[in-house]
Amino acid sequence: MRQSKFFLKTIKNIPGEETAINAQLLLRAGFIDKLMSGVYTYLPLGLKVLDKIKSIIREEMITVGGQEIYMPALQPRSLWEETKRWESMKNILFQLKGRGGSDLCLGATHEEVVVDLVRKRVNSYKDLPLALFQIQDKFRNEPRAKSGLLRGREFVMKDLYSFHTDVNNLEDYYEEVKVAYFKIFSRLGLDAKIVEASGGAFTSEYSHEFQVLTESGEDTIFWCSCGWAQNKEVCQISVGQICPACKKHKVSESRAIEVGNIFKLGQKFSRDMNLSFMDKNGKKDFITMGCYGIGPSRILGSIVEVHHDQQGIIWPATVAPYQIHLLLLDLRREASRILAEALYEKMKKMGLTVLFDERVESPGSKLKEADLVGLPIRLVISEKTNTLVEYKARNSKDVLLLSEKELLNKLITP
Amino acid sequence: MRQSKFFLKTIKNIPGEETAINAQLLLRAGFIDKLMSGVYTYLPLGLKVLDKIKSIIREEMITVGGQEIYMPALQPRSLWEETKRWESMKNILFQLKGRGGSDLCLGATHEEVVVDLVRKRVNSYKDLPLALFQIQDKFRNEPRAKSGLLRGREFVMKDLYSFHTDVNNLEDYYEEVKVAYFKIFSRLGLDAKIVEASGGAFTSEYSHEFQVLTESGEDTIFWCSCGWAQNKEVCQISVGQICPACKKHKVSESRAIEVGNIFKLGQKFSRDMNLSFMDKNGKKDFITMGCYGIGPSRILGSIVEVHHDQQGIIWPATVAPYQIHLLLLDLRREASRILAEALYEKMKKMGLTVLFDERVESPGSKLKEADLVGLPIRLVISEKTNTLVEYKARNSKDVLLLSEKELLNKLITP
Numbered sequence: 001m002r003q004s005k006f007f008l009k010t011i012k013n014i015p016g017e018e019t020a021i022n023a024q025l026l027l028r029a030g031f032i033d034k035l036m037s038g039v040y041t042y043l044p045l046g047l048k049v050l051d052k053i054k055s056i057i058r059e060e061m062i063t064v065g066g067q068e069i070y071m072p073a074l075q076p077r078s079l080w081e082e083t084k085r086w087e088s089m090k091n092i093l094f095q096l097k098g099r100g101g102s103d104l105c106l107g108a109t110h111e112e113v114v115v116d117l118v119r120k121r122v123n124s125y126k127d128l129p130l131a132l133f134q135i136q137d138k139f140r141n142e143p144r145a146k147s148g149l150l151r152g153r154e155f156v157m158k159d160l161y162s163f164h165t166d167v168n169n170l171e172d173y174y175e176e177v178k179v180a181y182f183k184i185f186s187r188l189g190l191d192a193k194i195v196e197a198s199g200g201a202f203t204s205e206y207s208h209e210f211q212v213l214t215e216s217g218e219d220t221i222f223w224c225s226c227g228w229a230q231n232k233e234v235c236q237i238s239v240g241q242i243c244p245a246c247k248k249h250k251v252s253e254s255r256a257i258e259v260g261n262i263f264k265l266g267q268k269f270s271r272d273m274n275l276s277f278m279d280k281n282g283k284k285d286f287i288t289m290g291c292y293g294i295g296p297s298r299i300l301g302s303i304v305e306v307h308h309d310q311q312g313i314i315w316p317a318t319v320a321p322y323q324i325h326l327l328l329l330d331l332r333r334e335a336s337r338i339l340a341e342a343l344y345e346k347m348k349k350m351g352l353t354v355l356f357d358e359r360v361e362s363p364g365s366k367l368k369e370a371d372l373v374g375l376p377i378r379l380v381i382s383e384k385t386n387t388l389v390e391y392k393a394r395n396s397k398d399v400l401l402l403s404e405k406e407l408l409n410k411l412i413t414p
Numbered sequence: 415m416r417q418s419k420f421f422l423k424t425i426k427n428i429p430g431e432e433t434a435i436n437a438q439l440l441l442r443a444g445f446i447d448k449l450m451s452g453v454y455t456y457l458p459l460g461l462k463v464l465d466k467i468k469s470i471i472r473e474e475m476i477t478v479g480g481q482e483i484y485m486p487a488l489q490p491r492s493l494w495e496e497t498k499r500w501e502s503m504k505n506i507l508f509q510l511k512g513r514g515g516s517d518l519c520l521g522a523t524h525e526e527v528v529v530d531l532v533r534k535r536v537n538s539y540k541d542l543p544l545a546l547f548q549i550q551d552k553f554r555n556e557p558r559a560k561s562g563l564l565r566g567r568e569f570v571m572k573d574l575y576s577f578h579t580d581v582n583n584l585e586d587y588y589e590e591v592k593v594a595y596f597k598i599f600s601r602l603g604l605d606a607k608i609v610e611a612s613g614g615a616f617t618s619e620y621s622h623e624f625q626v627l628t629e630s631g632e633d634t635i636f637w638c639s640c641g642w643a644q645n646k647e648v649c650q651i652s653v654g655q656i657c658p659a660c661k662k663h664k665v666s667e668s669r670a671i672e673v674g675n676i677f678k679l680g681q682k683f684s685r686d687m688n689l690s691f692m693d694k695n696g697k698k699d700f701i702t703m704g705c706y707g708i709g710p711s712r713i714l715g716s717i718v719e720v721h722h723d724q725q726g727i728i729w730p731a732t733v734a735p736y737q738i739h740l741l742l743l744d745l746r747r748e749a750s751r752i753l754a755e756a757l758y759e760k761m762k763k764m765g766l767t768v769l770f771d772e773r774v775e776s777p778g779s780k781l782k783e784a785d786l787v788g789l790p791i792r793l794v795i796s797e798k799t800n801t802l803v804e805y806k807a808r809n810s811k812d813v814l815l816l817s818e819k820e821l822l823n824k825l826i827t828p
Binding site for chain 1: 419420421423425447449450453454455456457458461464479481482483484485486487488489490508509510512513520527530531534535536544546551553555556557567568
């Protein structure tokens with residue numbers, strides 16, 4: 001993509017109330033626009049990253065047998081009355097009126113809708129197990145929406161729901177999804193730790209959170225280098241005390257970001273909503289459920305919280321909007337222009353994604369902006385590099401001067 | 415995909431109020447589920463078709479220079495006050511309250527948000543022309559949501575917005591998008607006709623609609639075989655009268671579905687919201703705009719309205735959820751099973767998408783269901799076909815008996 005034609009506008013002044021690093025950097029670097037508190041537009045660069053995050057999550061969900069569906073945001077009060085959550089989740093549910101005064105809400109989660117869907121279609125053990133997921137926008141009327149993409153009022157969610165004949169079958173699947181989650185976070189460039197958690201508003205059953213350590217997360221977790229202690233809600237350990245698990249290390253404290261959670265819902269929702277099946281012996285029983293969330297938009301923010309420096313974002317290659325930032329610093333020099341144009345076309349033909357900065361701007365501002373945007377590889381062509389190309393990885397200080405041939409070889413086998 | 419593992423449940427009883435053919439067939443064939451009036455869940459088959467429709471539209475939008483973004487559904491009242499549409503569109507806008515009693519609405523369209531986005535970032539003729547599009551869910555509090563996917567209260571929309579220095583530049587781009595739209599509809603298997611239209615609620619400027627003729631559309635259009643007459647709102651011609659354009663044919667009447675619309679917005683929104691730029695001479699002017707809509711979910715419904723028969727849906731190959739429906743009718747016969755399994759694996763390796771019905775069901779119900787679901791090619795293996803495979807295209811009555819080799823050749827060069 002030629003940057004002169006690209007809707008990428010880095011900005012200097014960002015809204016004063018944006019204190020989170022992810023929001024500051026994503027706004028400044030032109031990945032998102034802020035419409036109002038907790039509500040953002042994804043600009044071309046931001047949408048590309050979001051789509052890559054979604055694709056990685058989708059792939060791993062399909063690997064664990066998930067079948068993709070797409071449920072509505074608009075939901076009728078009647079379903080939420082069945083689980084008594086119309087009242088109990090009132091605080092964060094956006095409730096609104098439809099035609100004729102009907103009561104509706106915007107989906108903050110989809111247990112009600114998915115259970116209604118499945119109870120209309122599943123009635124035998126032969127239909128189980130079943131795993132359905134969606135990647136869809138959710139709405140929560142958050143009291144504090146001050147963490148950029150970490151806590152939106154409108155946000156993207158991948159929610160997987162699993163349906164089983166019994167707890168043992170759920171347990172097996174739950175472990176399978178746990179492994180898939182670690183794989184997802186690793187592919188996304190996040191080092192996530194699993195933490196036992198109490199269920200919060202959604203369930204009183206047993207659950208796990210996946211946490212990433214950062215300087216500006218919303219959660220505090222207590223942990224030990226032998227493994228992980230429990231989170232603050234159930235933790236009886238003080239910082240500095242000896243870890244009860246290994247009896248060797250002292251317990252530390254960190255602010256962390258929850259990047260995913262998994263719940264054993266058991267029969268909670270199937271009892272509330274009468275989701276049952278006939279077992280092998282013709283006996284009726286309630287279906288046992290699990291649910292598994294990851295927020296792609298929150299992940300986007302988390303990646304920035306973890307991968308940045310003073311100059312800007314440092315995108316992991318797996319989610320970078322483009323792999324290469326090609327900077328032509330000296331537009332007046334014909335030899336530079338010819339070299340840059342030829343290299344741009346060659347790299348595109350090789351299947352590499354390239355953002356080509358051929359704008360009439362000062363070299364200083366181009367270099368600064370490239371660091372802010374944070375693509376994995378920066379290539380510079382200028383009078384100084386002459387017939388060579390300067391190669392620099394965003395996550396390294398090393399600068400190489402390479403011939404075109406050397407460069408193309410390096411890009412094939414990084 | 416093995417059908418025994420697939421979340422596909424055709425149903426016999428559909429809600430009585432669903433009178434539209436598209437809703438009846440899509441519900442019965444297991445493509446969608448109805449949550450409430452005008453609000454549907456896309457099941458695995460339906461989501462696959464929807465994604466293919468989106469991909470085709472996306473490709474053509476990128477071809478006309480569109481850059482993809484993603485704007486929020488939640489929008490603040492303040493922006494809608496600037497265009498005075500908070501009041502004038504009250505009837506179809508879902509309006510709701512946020513924290514602290516703030517007034518919000520759900521996006522029924524995105525002129526306000528996109529103009530706000532662009533006015534923060536564009537200020538020079540050098541930034542123009544610019545074309546931004548999104549594929550996103552919209553909400554309209556429809557008084558009549560009785561046409562299935564043709565008129566949802568929550569629906570998918572592709573909306574492209576273009577920004578220009580002057581009307582001439584808009585006119586050129588408008589013609590370019592017109593061509594792209596015809597290409598889109600043709601790829602989607604829809605024969606769309608262009609109709610001049612008055613703008614309706616959104617604009618008083620000049621606009622065009624793309625209409626597809628069906629038996630159960632929502633619009634009536636008057637037309638002539640020489641080309642198209644105007645739609646009913648501006649039409650002064652009676653049915654049977656001589657067409658004023660060609661003076662040869664008589665004017666006919668049809669019920670039709672509007673599958674797309676394009677508007678020359680001019681400076682309406684840029685004046686309301688102060689979206690201006692500096693021209694080449696340093697003079698300030700308002701930006702000239704166009705907007706261009708296609709609803710992928712409405713398209714999904716329209717395709718079914720056009721392509722079906724008494725037995726079910728007949729998917730065009732470009733949007734079919736799978737290309738091939740492989741039916742193994744005789745599970746007890748080992749030779750049939752081996753042939754079907756081998757063929758399934760071979761076709762997958764060839765890159766073909768196959769739904770493999772290997773369920774324990776009666777041959778009659780499998781054949782009936784295949785016609786209802788409507789994949790382009792049906793292959794049958796049974797005791798009757800012996801070592802051969804029965805080949806039938808959904809849109810043809812011809813049945814061929816082919817050897818595996820003949821079949822694979824046919825699938826490569828259809």
